[in-house]
Amino acid sequence: MEELWVFIEQDEGEVEESSLEVLSKARELGDKYGFEVVAIFLGDGVKNKAEEVGKHGASKVLVVDNPNLRHYNSELYSKVMEKLIMKYNPNTVLFSATRNGRDLAGRIAVKFKSGLLAHVISLDFDESKDLVGKVPGFGGNIAAVVKCIESRPQLATVTPGVFEIKEYKSTFEVIEEDLGVELEPKNIKILSKEKGEYIDISKSEKVVVAGMGTGGRMDLVEELAKLLGADVGVTRPLADIGVAPRDIQIGSTGVTLKSKLALILGASGAPHFTSGIKDCGLVITVNKDPEAPIKEYSDYLVVGDIFEIIPRLVKLLRGEENA
Numbered sequence: 001m002e003e004l005w006v007f008i009e010q011d012e013g014e015v016e017e018s019s020l021e022v023l024s025k026a027r028e029l030g031d032k033y034g035f036e037v038v039a040i041f042l043g044d045g046v047k048n049k050a051e052e053v054g055k056h057g058a059s060k061v062l063v064v065d066n067p068n069l070r071h072y073n074s075e076l077y078s079k080v081m082e083k084l085i086m087k088y089n090p091n092t093v094l095f096s097a098t099r100n101g102r103d104l105a106g107r108i109a110v111k112f113k114s115g116l117l118a119h120v121i122s123l124d125f126d127e128s129k130d131l132v133g134k135v136p137g138f139g140g141n142i143a144a145v146v147k148c149i150e151s152r153p154q155l156a157t158v159t160p161g162v163f164e165i166k167e168y169k170s171t172f173e174v175i176e177e178d179l180g181v182e183l184e185p186k187n188i189k190i191l192s193k194e195k196g197e198y199i200d201i202s203k204s205e206k207v208v209v210a211g212m213g214t215g216g217r218m219d220l221v222e223e224l225a226k227l228l229g230a231d232v233g234v235t236r237p238l239a240d241i242g243v244a245p246r247d248i249q250i251g252s253t254g255v256t257l258k259s260k261l262a263l264i265l266g267a268s269g270a271p272h273f274t275s276g277i278k279d280c281g282l283v284i285t286v287n288k289d290p291e292a293p294i295k296e297y298s299d300y301l302v303v304g305d306i307f308e309i310i311p312r313l314v315k316l317l318r319g320e321e322n323a
Protein backbone atom coordinates (compact mmCIF):
# COMPACT_ATOMS: atom_id res chain seq x y z
CA MET A 1 0.00 0.00 0.00
CA GLU A 2 1.33 3.46 -0.85
CA GLU A 3 2.14 5.67 2.11
CA LEU A 4 0.88 9.12 3.01
CA TRP A 5 3.24 10.69 5.53
CA VAL A 6 2.69 13.50 8.00
CA PHE A 7 5.64 15.20 9.67
CA ILE A 8 4.79 15.67 13.35
CA GLU A 9 6.51 18.73 14.71
CA GLN A 10 7.53 18.91 18.36
CA ASP A 11 9.77 20.94 20.59
CA GLU A 12 11.16 19.37 23.76
CA GLY A 13 8.53 16.67 23.33
CA GLU A 14 5.62 19.11 23.11
CA VAL A 15 3.67 18.25 19.98
CA GLU A 16 2.64 21.11 17.67
CA GLU A 17 -1.14 20.82 17.44
CA SER A 18 -1.35 21.91 13.82
CA SER A 19 0.59 18.73 12.93
CA LEU A 20 -2.27 16.75 14.46
CA GLU A 21 -4.75 18.71 12.34
CA VAL A 22 -2.82 17.61 9.26
CA LEU A 23 -2.64 14.02 10.51
CA SER A 24 -6.41 13.91 11.09
CA LYS A 25 -7.01 15.19 7.55
CA ALA A 26 -4.47 12.70 6.16
CA ARG A 27 -6.44 9.86 7.71
CA GLU A 28 -9.61 11.02 5.96
CA LEU A 29 -7.70 11.09 2.63
CA GLY A 30 -5.99 7.77 3.38
CA ASP A 31 -9.36 6.08 3.93
CA LYS A 32 -10.75 7.62 0.75
CA TYR A 33 -7.83 6.85 -1.58
CA GLY A 34 -6.29 3.75 0.00
CA PHE A 35 -3.10 5.14 1.54
CA GLU A 36 -1.43 3.92 4.69
CA VAL A 37 -1.10 6.98 6.92
CA VAL A 38 2.27 7.25 8.67
CA ALA A 39 3.19 9.85 11.30
CA ILE A 40 6.89 10.77 11.21
CA PHE A 41 7.95 11.75 14.69
CA LEU A 42 11.47 13.04 15.31
CA GLY A 43 12.73 14.24 18.67
CA ASP A 44 14.28 13.39 22.00
CA GLY A 45 12.28 10.99 24.18
CA VAL A 46 9.45 11.04 21.66
CA LYS A 47 8.97 7.28 21.69
CA ASN A 48 6.98 7.67 24.90
CA LYS A 49 4.74 10.22 23.21
CA ALA A 50 3.97 8.16 20.11
CA GLU A 51 0.63 7.04 21.60
CA GLU A 52 -0.45 10.67 21.89
CA VAL A 53 0.22 11.17 18.19
CA GLY A 54 -0.97 7.89 16.66
CA LYS A 55 -4.55 8.16 17.86
CA HIS A 56 -5.11 11.12 15.57
CA GLY A 57 -5.21 8.98 12.46
CA ALA A 58 -1.93 7.13 11.91
CA SER A 59 -1.69 3.42 11.24
CA LYS A 60 2.06 3.66 11.91
CA VAL A 61 4.16 6.08 13.93
CA LEU A 62 7.75 6.09 12.73
CA VAL A 63 9.93 7.40 15.55
CA VAL A 64 13.50 8.66 15.37
CA ASP A 65 14.56 9.29 18.96
CA ASN A 66 17.83 11.11 19.52
CA PRO A 67 18.96 13.82 22.00
CA ASN A 68 20.21 15.95 19.09
CA LEU A 69 16.67 16.10 17.70
CA ARG A 70 15.30 17.75 20.84
CA HIS A 71 14.84 21.07 19.04
CA TYR A 72 14.22 21.64 15.35
CA ASN A 73 17.47 21.91 13.44
CA SER A 74 17.32 22.31 9.64
CA GLU A 75 20.50 20.36 9.00
CA LEU A 76 19.69 17.30 11.13
CA TYR A 77 15.97 17.14 10.49
CA SER A 78 16.39 17.33 6.74
CA LYS A 79 19.14 14.69 6.89
CA VAL A 80 16.86 12.30 8.79
CA MET A 81 13.85 13.00 6.58
CA GLU A 82 15.90 12.42 3.43
CA LYS A 83 17.14 9.08 4.73
CA LEU A 84 13.63 8.01 5.68
CA ILE A 85 12.18 9.05 2.33
CA MET A 86 14.91 7.19 0.45
CA LYS A 87 14.27 4.09 2.53
CA TYR A 88 10.46 3.99 2.37
CA ASN A 89 9.64 5.98 -0.76
CA PRO A 90 6.31 7.51 0.39
CA ASN A 91 3.81 8.80 -2.13
CA THR A 92 3.18 12.07 -0.26
CA VAL A 93 4.61 13.98 2.71
CA LEU A 94 2.52 16.65 4.45
CA PHE A 95 3.73 19.33 6.87
CA SER A 96 1.99 21.99 8.88
CA ALA A 97 2.95 25.39 7.44
CA THR A 98 4.72 26.50 10.61
CA ARG A 99 8.12 28.14 10.31
CA ASN A 100 9.87 24.82 10.82
CA GLY A 101 7.45 22.89 8.60
CA ARG A 102 7.96 25.37 5.77
CA ASP A 103 11.72 25.22 6.17
CA LEU A 104 11.84 21.43 6.15
CA ALA A 105 9.38 20.97 3.28
CA GLY A 106 11.33 23.42 1.12
CA ARG A 107 14.60 21.57 1.71
CA ILE A 108 13.04 18.23 0.88
CA ALA A 109 11.43 19.61 -2.27
CA VAL A 110 14.84 20.78 -3.49
CA LYS A 111 16.55 17.52 -2.57
CA PHE A 112 14.00 15.30 -4.36
CA LYS A 113 13.04 17.83 -7.08
CA SER A 114 9.47 17.38 -5.89
CA GLY A 115 6.37 19.49 -6.33
CA LEU A 116 5.45 21.40 -3.19
CA LEU A 117 2.00 22.91 -2.64
CA ALA A 118 2.76 25.75 -0.22
CA HIS A 119 0.34 26.95 2.44
CA VAL A 120 -2.72 25.10 1.19
CA ILE A 121 -6.16 25.69 2.67
CA SER A 122 -7.65 22.48 1.24
CA LEU A 123 -6.24 19.08 0.25
CA ASP A 124 -7.34 16.22 -1.98
CA PHE A 125 -6.01 13.78 -4.60
CA ASP A 126 -7.12 13.35 -8.20
CA GLU A 127 -7.69 10.05 -10.00
CA SER A 128 -3.90 9.67 -10.65
CA LYS A 129 -3.22 10.20 -6.94
CA ASP A 130 -1.63 13.55 -7.73
CA LEU A 131 -1.98 15.86 -4.76
CA VAL A 132 -4.39 18.76 -5.29
CA GLY A 133 -4.77 21.78 -3.01
CA LYS A 134 -6.18 25.28 -2.87
CA VAL A 135 -3.76 28.14 -2.36
CA PRO A 136 -4.86 31.78 -2.05
CA GLY A 137 -3.22 33.49 -5.03
CA PHE A 138 -2.98 36.71 -7.05
CA GLY A 139 -3.11 38.99 -4.04
CA GLY A 140 -5.67 36.74 -2.40
CA ASN A 141 -8.38 37.54 -4.93
CA ILE A 142 -8.64 33.93 -6.00
CA ALA A 143 -8.10 30.56 -4.42
CA ALA A 144 -5.92 28.84 -7.03
CA VAL A 145 -6.28 25.08 -7.37
CA VAL A 146 -2.79 23.66 -7.77
CA LYS A 147 -1.47 20.15 -8.06
CA CYS A 148 1.78 18.21 -8.03
CA ILE A 149 2.23 16.51 -11.38
CA GLU A 150 3.86 13.10 -11.23
CA SER A 151 6.66 14.06 -8.83
CA ARG A 152 7.17 11.73 -5.90
CA PRO A 153 7.19 12.22 -3.06
CA GLN A 154 4.72 15.02 -3.55
CA LEU A 155 4.73 17.60 -0.78
CA ALA A 156 2.44 20.16 0.81
CA THR A 157 2.49 22.56 3.71
CA VAL A 158 -0.94 23.11 5.25
CA THR A 159 -2.10 26.39 6.80
CA PRO A 160 -2.57 25.87 10.56
CA GLY A 161 -6.15 26.00 11.77
CA VAL A 162 -7.95 24.91 8.59
CA PHE A 163 -8.54 21.28 9.59
CA GLU A 164 -9.93 19.85 12.81
CA ILE A 165 -8.04 17.54 15.14
CA LYS A 166 -9.86 14.20 15.31
CA GLU A 167 -9.34 11.04 17.32
CA TYR A 168 -9.63 7.56 15.84
CA LYS A 169 -10.22 4.34 17.73
CA SER A 170 -8.19 2.11 15.38
CA THR A 171 -4.86 0.63 16.50
CA PHE A 172 -1.48 1.72 15.21
CA GLU A 173 2.04 0.43 15.26
CA VAL A 174 5.01 2.33 16.73
CA ILE A 175 8.28 1.68 14.92
CA GLU A 176 11.57 3.01 16.20
CA GLU A 177 13.85 3.72 13.31
CA ASP A 178 17.61 3.46 13.65
CA LEU A 179 19.01 5.02 10.52
CA GLY A 180 22.59 4.15 11.35
CA VAL A 181 23.72 7.70 10.61
CA GLU A 182 25.58 10.06 12.84
CA LEU A 183 23.29 12.76 14.16
CA GLU A 184 25.88 15.29 15.28
CA PRO A 185 25.15 18.81 14.02
CA LYS A 186 28.05 20.14 11.93
CA ASN A 187 27.07 23.79 11.78
CA ILE A 188 24.85 24.85 14.67
CA LYS A 189 24.13 23.24 17.99
CA ILE A 190 21.33 24.62 20.18
CA LEU A 191 22.66 24.66 23.74
CA SER A 192 19.58 25.99 25.49
CA LYS A 193 16.34 27.59 24.51
CA GLU A 194 14.09 29.95 26.39
CA LYS A 195 10.39 29.95 25.80
CA GLY A 196 9.24 33.19 24.18
CA GLU A 197 5.91 34.84 24.76
CA TYR A 198 4.35 33.10 21.81
CA ILE A 199 0.60 32.60 22.06
CA ASP A 200 -1.26 30.36 19.69
CA ILE A 201 -4.13 32.69 18.76
CA SER A 202 -5.71 30.08 16.47
CA LYS A 203 -7.31 28.76 19.67
CA SER A 204 -8.19 32.06 21.33
CA GLU A 205 -11.82 32.73 22.25
CA LYS A 206 -11.55 36.49 21.76
CA VAL A 207 -9.10 38.36 19.57
CA VAL A 208 -8.53 42.07 19.01
CA VAL A 209 -6.94 42.49 15.60
CA ALA A 210 -4.84 45.51 14.67
CA GLY A 211 -4.64 46.63 11.05
CA MET A 212 -2.57 49.42 9.50
CA GLY A 213 -5.28 51.88 10.48
CA THR A 214 -4.01 51.62 14.06
CA GLY A 215 -0.74 53.15 12.90
CA GLY A 216 1.07 50.34 14.69
CA ARG A 217 0.00 51.66 18.11
CA MET A 218 0.15 48.24 19.71
CA ASP A 219 0.11 49.83 23.18
CA LEU A 220 -3.47 51.04 22.59
CA VAL A 221 -4.56 47.74 21.06
CA GLU A 222 -2.99 45.66 23.83
CA GLU A 223 -4.62 47.78 26.53
CA LEU A 224 -8.05 47.29 24.97
CA ALA A 225 -7.46 43.57 24.49
CA LYS A 226 -6.43 43.17 28.11
CA LEU A 227 -9.62 44.84 29.33
CA LEU A 228 -11.68 42.55 27.08
CA GLY A 229 -9.76 39.43 28.18
CA ALA A 230 -8.74 38.95 24.54
CA ASP A 231 -5.54 38.06 22.72
CA VAL A 232 -4.00 40.28 20.07
CA GLY A 233 -3.59 39.58 16.35
CA VAL A 234 -2.38 41.74 13.46
CA THR A 235 -2.64 42.06 9.69
CA ARG A 236 0.45 41.20 7.71
CA PRO A 237 1.84 44.71 7.10
CA LEU A 238 2.20 45.19 10.85
CA ALA A 239 4.19 41.97 11.12
CA ASP A 240 6.21 43.04 8.05
CA ILE A 241 7.27 46.32 9.64
CA GLY A 242 8.13 44.49 12.85
CA VAL A 243 5.73 46.07 15.34
CA ALA A 244 4.28 42.62 16.09
CA PRO A 245 5.64 39.08 15.87
CA ARG A 246 4.87 37.00 12.78
CA ASP A 247 3.25 34.37 15.05
CA ILE A 248 0.20 36.58 15.57
CA GLN A 249 -0.29 37.51 11.92
CA ILE A 250 -3.72 36.50 10.66
CA GLY A 251 -4.55 35.45 7.13
CA SER A 252 -3.62 33.14 4.31
CA THR A 253 0.07 33.30 5.18
CA GLY A 254 -0.57 33.44 8.91
CA VAL A 255 -3.01 32.09 11.45
CA THR A 256 -6.65 31.15 10.83
CA LEU A 257 -8.80 32.32 13.74
CA LYS A 258 -11.69 30.35 15.17
CA SER A 259 -12.53 32.80 17.92
CA LYS A 260 -16.05 33.50 19.16
CA LEU A 261 -15.33 37.22 18.97
CA ALA A 262 -13.02 39.16 16.66
CA LEU A 263 -12.75 42.93 17.08
CA ILE A 264 -10.95 44.24 14.02
CA LEU A 265 -9.45 47.70 14.11
CA GLY A 266 -8.37 49.49 10.94
CA ALA A 267 -8.05 46.58 8.52
CA SER A 268 -9.30 47.09 4.97
CA GLY A 269 -10.45 43.50 4.39
CA ALA A 270 -8.01 42.22 1.74
CA PRO A 271 -8.81 38.60 0.76
CA HIS A 272 -5.44 37.42 2.07
CA PHE A 273 -6.53 38.71 5.47
CA THR A 274 -10.21 37.75 5.44
CA SER A 275 -9.40 34.09 4.74
CA GLY A 276 -8.06 34.08 8.31
CA ILE A 277 -11.29 35.35 9.91
CA LYS A 278 -13.92 33.38 7.97
CA ASP A 279 -14.38 30.87 10.82
CA CYS A 280 -14.88 33.50 13.55
CA GLY A 281 -18.19 33.87 15.38
CA LEU A 282 -19.07 37.51 15.94
CA VAL A 283 -16.98 39.94 13.88
CA ILE A 284 -17.03 43.62 14.85
CA THR A 285 -14.93 46.04 12.86
CA VAL A 286 -13.94 49.65 13.25
CA ASN A 287 -13.00 51.58 10.14
CA LYS A 288 -13.21 55.22 9.14
CA ASP A 289 -14.22 54.19 5.62
CA PRO A 290 -17.88 53.04 5.53
CA GLU A 291 -17.21 51.28 2.20
CA ALA A 292 -14.09 49.37 3.22
CA PRO A 293 -14.33 45.75 1.91
CA ILE A 294 -14.08 44.45 5.50
CA LYS A 295 -17.75 45.48 5.76
CA GLU A 296 -18.70 42.29 3.84
CA TYR A 297 -17.11 40.13 6.54
CA SER A 298 -18.46 42.03 9.54
CA ASP A 299 -21.53 41.47 11.66
CA TYR A 300 -21.16 45.07 12.84
CA LEU A 301 -19.12 47.86 11.26
CA VAL A 302 -18.48 50.86 13.48
CA VAL A 303 -17.60 53.81 11.26
CA GLY A 304 -15.21 56.14 13.02
CA ASP A 305 -11.67 57.03 13.93
CA ILE A 306 -9.83 54.39 15.92
CA PHE A 307 -7.91 57.02 17.85
CA GLU A 308 -11.20 58.38 19.22
CA ILE A 309 -12.97 55.04 19.60
CA ILE A 310 -10.27 53.01 21.39
CA PRO A 311 -9.64 55.54 24.21
CA ARG A 312 -13.41 55.83 24.77
CA LEU A 313 -13.85 52.08 24.85
CA VAL A 314 -10.95 51.78 27.29
CA LYS A 315 -12.53 54.37 29.57
CA LEU A 316 -15.90 52.63 29.36
CA LEU A 317 -14.40 49.25 30.21
CA ARG A 318 -12.54 50.77 33.14
CA GLY A 319 -15.83 52.26 34.33
CA GLU A 320 -14.46 55.79 33.95
CA GLU A 321 -17.11 56.90 31.45
CA ASN A 322 -20.77 56.11 30.92
CA ALA A 323 -21.94 54.67 27.60
Ligand SMILES: Cc1cc2nc3c(=O)[nH]c(=O)nc-3n(C[C@H](O)[C@H](O)[C@H](O)COP(=O)(O)OP(=O)(O)OC[C@H]3O[C@@H](n4cnc5c(N)ncnc54)[C@H](O)[C@@H]3O)c2cc1C
Nearest residue numbers: 211212213235236251252253266267268270272273288306
Ligand atom coordinates in the same frame (compact mmCIF):
# COMPACT_ATOMS: atom_id res chain seq x y z
C1 LIG B 1 1.13 36.64 -1.21
C2 LIG B 1 0.50 37.55 -0.22
C3 LIG B 1 0.12 37.03 0.99
C4 LIG B 1 -0.48 37.87 1.94
N1 LIG B 1 -0.85 37.34 3.15
C5 LIG B 1 -1.47 38.14 4.06
C6 LIG B 1 -1.91 37.62 5.30
O1 LIG B 1 -1.72 36.45 5.63
N2 LIG B 1 -2.53 38.48 6.17
C7 LIG B 1 -2.74 39.81 5.88
O2 LIG B 1 -3.31 40.53 6.73
N3 LIG B 1 -2.35 40.30 4.70
C8 LIG B 1 -1.71 39.51 3.80
N4 LIG B 1 -1.30 40.05 2.63
C9 LIG B 1 -1.43 41.50 2.43
C10 LIG B 1 -2.87 41.90 2.07
O3 LIG B 1 -3.07 41.74 0.69
C11 LIG B 1 -3.16 43.37 2.48
O4 LIG B 1 -2.19 44.19 1.92
C12 LIG B 1 -3.18 43.56 4.01
O5 LIG B 1 -4.05 42.63 4.62
C13 LIG B 1 -3.66 44.98 4.33
O6 LIG B 1 -3.51 45.21 5.70
P1 LIG B 1 -4.42 46.28 6.45
O7 LIG B 1 -5.85 45.98 6.20
O8 LIG B 1 -3.93 46.32 7.86
O9 LIG B 1 -3.96 47.66 5.78
P2 LIG B 1 -4.69 48.59 4.72
O10 LIG B 1 -5.12 47.83 3.54
O11 LIG B 1 -3.77 49.74 4.53
O12 LIG B 1 -5.99 49.08 5.46
C14 LIG B 1 -6.02 49.99 6.51
C15 LIG B 1 -7.50 50.29 6.83
O13 LIG B 1 -7.54 51.11 7.99
C16 LIG B 1 -8.52 52.10 7.81
N5 LIG B 1 -8.08 53.25 8.64
C17 LIG B 1 -6.97 54.03 8.46
N6 LIG B 1 -6.87 54.92 9.46
C18 LIG B 1 -7.93 54.72 10.29
C19 LIG B 1 -8.38 55.33 11.49
N7 LIG B 1 -7.69 56.32 12.07
N8 LIG B 1 -9.51 54.87 12.04
C20 LIG B 1 -10.22 53.86 11.48
N9 LIG B 1 -9.84 53.24 10.34
C21 LIG B 1 -8.69 53.65 9.75
C22 LIG B 1 -8.51 52.40 6.33
O14 LIG B 1 -9.79 52.93 5.93
C23 LIG B 1 -8.24 51.04 5.73
O15 LIG B 1 -9.46 50.36 5.43
C24 LIG B 1 -0.71 39.24 1.66
C25 LIG B 1 -0.33 39.73 0.40
C26 LIG B 1 0.25 38.91 -0.52
C27 LIG B 1 0.62 39.48 -1.85
